[in-house]
Amino acid sequence: MQKLTVVLLMGVVCLIGVSSALAYNESPMLRTRVAAGELPPVEERLPKEPGRVKDIAPENIDLEIGQYGGTLRVLLGGESWWIQVENPVTHTDLYCWPTEIGDGMLKGYEVNDDYSVFTFYMREGMRWSDGYPFTSEDFRFWYEDVLLNEKLTAVFPTVYKTARKPDASPMELKVIDEYTFQITFDGPFGSFLTRWATYGLQPIRPAHYVKQFHPGYTPMEELEPLIEEAGFEKGEWWRLYQKKISIGTFIPDLPVLSPFVLKRRINQVTEYERNPYYWKVDAAGNQLPYIDRMVTTQTTPEAGLMRILAGEVDLVADSASTDNLAVYKEYEERGGYNVQLMNTHYIPALIFHLNTVDPVWNEVVGDIRFRKAVSYALNRQEIIESVYPGASLPTWMPTDSSYNPDKANQLLDEMGLDKRDADGYRLGPDGKTLVIELLPHPWGSVIPQATLVNAMLPEVGLKTRMTVIALELVNSMINAREIKIRPMEGAHEPRWPFDTEDFLGGTKFMPRVWYAALWSSYYESGGETGEKPSEAYTKMRDLYEELQVTLDKKVLQEKWEEIKRILDEELWMILIADNTPHPLITSKKLGNVPHSGYHLQAQRSAEQMFFRQ
C-alpha cells in the first residue's frame, strides 16, 4: 500500500514537473482574451520551438527576466514615420548579430559545400499576427507569383541571380514540405545567405492576405472596382497591388511577424499593440514582448527636445544628437531618463570623386600624393572635439591618420602644385588657382564637420569653397559627375560578412558612396562603357566578386583584409574618426536596455525591454 502511494505521488510530481516545463507564460492582457475565447491558449500560439532573444550580443546587455505591462512612448524625428518605426522596433531578421546566422524568423538552414543550394527550415507552428500559419507557402507565393510575375517584377533583381551578376541565371525556389523550402543557384553564391538574412526577408508578405490583390487568386471583376478607386487605369492590377502592400503604406492590422502590430494613426501619433502570436519567448518561457503597447510620436527637433527633457518619452529613436548632449545630461534626473553614448554606423568621411567632368581635377585627384596630403592636412582631433565628442583615433582608412601639415605641404610641392598665386593659394597644373569645391551631404553632423575641413585645407595652401544644397541636388550632381570632394557620414567598417558596397565607388545600390562612376561602369559592363580603371581598383572589385561566392569565414576575412589594404593604400575615401558616438535616451524605468554596442541595434530591440513596476 505504501509503495503504491509513493509511486502515485512520484507520478503526480513527475506530471507536474513535465507540464510546468512545457507551460509558457503570457501577458495578462492576452490571458483575459484567451479566457474570453478570443484567442487560442499560448501553447497553440507559439511555434513548437519558439525563438529566443539573440539579436544583441551578451556582452552588450545584462538580460533579465522582465515583467509584463506598460506602454512604450517612442520619439521619432520629423521624417517619414515608417522609416523609423518599421525598422527600430518592428523589424525582425533571420540574422543574429553579430556573428551567427539562424535561429531567427527561420529556424535554421543548410548549405551544400558548393554554396549553391540553400535549404531553409521554418518553425513549425509559427503564425502571422492574425493567427494564420507562417509556412513555405508564403515563400512559394513570393517566388512564383511575385518574383516571376512580369507585371509585378519588371526586371528580375540581381540580388537573386548567381553571384549577383546581371547576366547570370535567377534563383529557383522549391517547396520541400510545409516547413522546408530550398533555394538553388547554378553556381556558388555564398553571400546570398548573409545578404538574404539581413535584408532579404523584407519583400515577404503574408500570402493569405496579399492574395486578395493578385488576379491569380482573386478574379479581375473583384479587383476592378478597387483599381478604379485607387485612381489607376482599368486592368492595372499590379499598380493596385504595389500600392496596397508596398513599404510605407499605412495598413492597420496587416499581418506581420514583428513584436508589435500597427493599430491606429492620428496626426503624428501612431499606436501599436503587442502581437499575440509573436514567436519568441524569454529564458523562463514568457512570451515576448513584455510591453503591451507602443506609441510613437513624430515631432520636430525643438519640440522633441522639450518632450525629452520633460520626461514624456521612454525611448528616443535616432532623433537624439550629440549637439544637445549637455542639455540631456543636465535634465537627466528631472526628466527621469538615462543618456548613454553608443556606437553608430555614421562614420564621418571625405570622399574624393575621381571620374569627374573636370580634367584638371581628375589629374590632381588622381595623384595619390594629393589624397594623402589632404589627409595629413586634417586636424582630426579638433574635429572630434567639436563635432564628435567621444570618437576615437586612429581610423582604419587611412591607418596613418596623423595631423602633419608639413608633410602635406611637402607632398603637394612634390607633385607639382608648388607654385602659388598672389593670395598664397596653390596653382593647379593648368596654371590657374586650384579651387576645391566641398559639397557636403546635408544630414547628421556633416555640415559642421565640413565647415572645419573647409577651414583646414587652406592652411596648406588649398583654396576651398563649400556649398550646401539639398539632398536631391547632391544626388543629381553625383550622377552628373560634378562633385569634387564630398564630406559625408556612413562609411562604417564592415563586420562579418564584409559584404558591403560602401567602398566600391559606384554600384547601383548605394549612390551615396559613388566616387568612380566611369571606372565602375567599365568594370561592370566588361569594358563596353566608361573608362579603364586603375589596377588597384580592378583588383579591389575582383576581390569583392570573390567575396560573393563563399561562406568560409577564414577566406572572407582574408579577402577583406586585402581589400582593406588596397583602400588604405589608395585612399579614395578618407575617414575622419572612428567609433563616433550617438546618444541613446531611455527611461529610467526601462529594463533590458543594451548598455553598449550600436545604437541602431538598441533601438530595434524593444522586444525584450520591460518596465520595472
Added chain:
Amino acid sequence: MLSFIIRRIMILIPLLLVLSVISFVIIQLPPGNFVDSYVHRLQYRGYVVSEEEIAALYISYGLDKPVYVQYLIWMRKILLHGDFGLSLEYGNRPVNELIGERLTLTIVISLLSTIFVFAVSIPIGIYSATHQYSPFDYAFTFVGFIGLATPNFLFALIVMWFTFIYFDFSVVGLFSSQFVAAPWSLAKLLDMFKHMWAPMIIIGTAGTAGLIRVLRGCLLDELKKQYVITARAKGVSEAKLLFRYPVRVAINPIISTIGWMLPALISGEVLTAIVLDLPTTGPLLLQALLNQDMFLAGSMVMILSAFTVIGTLLSDILLVWVDPRIRYEGVSEK
C-alpha cells in the same frame, strides 16, 4: 455693384485653373522625385532598399508616367470626385483625410489668435492715439516693437523654456500625451485650453504690434482734421465722436487686408507650429514640400492660392460696402 461681383467671380475660374498648373509645376521643379529622396533617406537610416522595392515604389506612385499625364489624372480626380489624391509621405493616406483632421484645429487656433490680436490692438491703438505721448503710449510702443522685432519662433522657444523651468509644464503640442489619441471629453477640452494659450499669445503678439501702430497712425491723422474740431465745438461727446467717424476711417486698412486672413486661417502660422509641434496644416505643407510629396503639396498650394484669391475678392467687396467713397470713385454703376 452686382455686376462688379459677377465679373470678378467669372475671372476666378480660369485663374484657379492656371493656379493648379502652377502649383503642380512648382512641386515638380526640384530635381529627382519623391521615390529618390525617400529611398536615400531609407538608406541613410541603414535600411537597404532592394531594386524590386524601388521599382515597385515607382509603379505604385505612378511616377513612371509622364508629368502631364500625372497632372491630368490629378485634375480629373479633383474635379470629378473631389479627391485630392494620396499622400506619398504619409503612407498613402488620402490628402482629404490628412488636411481634414488638422483643419478644425488650425482654424480654431487661427481664429483665437486673430481675436486676440483685435481684442488687444484695437483698444490699445485707440488709447495710444488719443493719449499721444503719455507714459502708457510709450510703454505700449516699446513692448509692441519688441514683439515685432522678436521672431515668432524665438518667442515660442522662450515661452516653452520659461514655462518648463518655472512651472514644470511643457507647452509642446496641443494635448498632453494621454489625451492625444483619446476621444473628446471635458477633460480633453480643458487640457487643450491649458496648451492653447501659448500659440494664441505667441502668434498674436507679432500681429498686435503692427496693428497698434497702424491704427494709432491713421487715427492721429484723422483726429487732426477739421470735422473733428467742428464736432467737438458742436458738443458731441468724445466717445461718440471717436467711434462714429475717425475710427471708422482708420479701420480701412485693416479691412482691406482682412481678406488675406482666409488663407492664413487655413495654413496657420508655420514656424510657431513647428516649434510648438502643433497638429496644424502649416507643418504638413512644409513637410510635403520638403519631401516632394506631389499630391499633398500640390493640393495644399492650390487650395491656399484659391483661398487667397477668394479672400481678396471678399476683401474688396467688404471695402466697397464699408467705404462709400470707393463706391462712388472707383466702381461706377453702368
